[in-house]
Amino acid sequence: MAEILGEKKICNKCGKCCRLISSTKSYDELCAEAKNGDNVAVNFLKLFLPYESLTDAIKIDSHVVDSLIEMNKLAYGEKTQTYFYYCRYINEDNSCNVYNMRPKLCRQYPKNEFIPVPEECSYSGYSFAMREKVKAKVRKAKEELLDIKIMRQNASERSVLERLNKLEKKATQLIEEYKAFGSYGW
Ligand code: SF4
Ligand code: SF4
Structure with a gap:
């Protein structure tokens, strides 16, 4: 959830950005990296949990899921796999359980204008521009x-x-x- 344009006024709290985190690494790969002391993997796993299946992620927003898969293929090659995760700190009502301590990643969403955002995201127009x-x-x-x-x-x-x-x-x-x-x- 971003601060770019003043989050409190603009974010409509659909919660999808916290429920559709993608990585080209599987949960097992991330766990192995974290075990070897990789800080990126450690920090990722502190926040995010894997979906049991792709279908569970698709239920959140199929268009975003498809776009993220395509984006990763374009960036890293046709055979690239994309795995989906959700944040362990998102509440049922889409509020953040650690709002005041949420990481920079969350504060700056959607920092990269090419990251697919949900259609109803308040920042979709901004990202398009x-x-x-x-x-x-x-x-x-x-x-x-x-x-x-x-x-x-x-x-x-x-x-x-x-x-x-x-x-x-x-x-x-x-x-x-x-x-x-x-x-x-x-
Ligand atoms: S820490 Fe809060 S803002 Fe960040 S992804 Fe989790 S629920 Fe969303
Ligand atoms: S996807 Fe956009 S509107 Fe939805 S919670 Fe995230 S920043 Fe807010």
């Missing part, structure tokens, strides 16, 4: 790459070529940063 901003930036970077290609054909000075290389690197990095969310297709 942020995604469109990023897409516009990526499209601009693609145009810049075309311009750089043309400019390079006419450039001979070392300083100019170096400058073009820097610009090319910056534009390529931006497109690459959003690769997992489909940037090459925008």
Whole structure:
């Protein structure tokens, strides 16, 4: 549950963000990692419990489940498995049992504008606007790459070529940063 736009005024407390946590790691894998001292796994397991089946997660919101599965496949490969968890601290009425001590992860939700949010989430419009901003930036970077290609054909000075290389690197990095969310297709 986020604070980005003032949570108390905006979050409609559907509780879905606390009930649909995804990971590419199974509960057994996370337990093994936690046993080996992996702090990320330890902290994850302090909060989240696994669903017994995918069907249980789908009952919360099938669209979000499908979107998260697709997102992970795009990011990590077609064979990637996605596992779903829910928070042990969410109450029946969707309030948080540890509200004042909830982790940063919860306070900042949905920090990443490309993380699928439920349709009824109060932040869905905000996320959409942020995604469109990023897409516009990526499209601009693609145009810049075309311009750089043309400019390079006419450039001979070392300083100019170096400058073009820097610009090319910056534009390529931006497109690459959003690769997992489909940037090459925008
Ligand atoms: S700690 Fe609270 S806000 Fe965070 S996921 Fe759990 S119930 Fe939700
Ligand atoms: S999904 Fe959105 S509206 Fe629902 S509890 Fe989370 S932040 Fe609030």
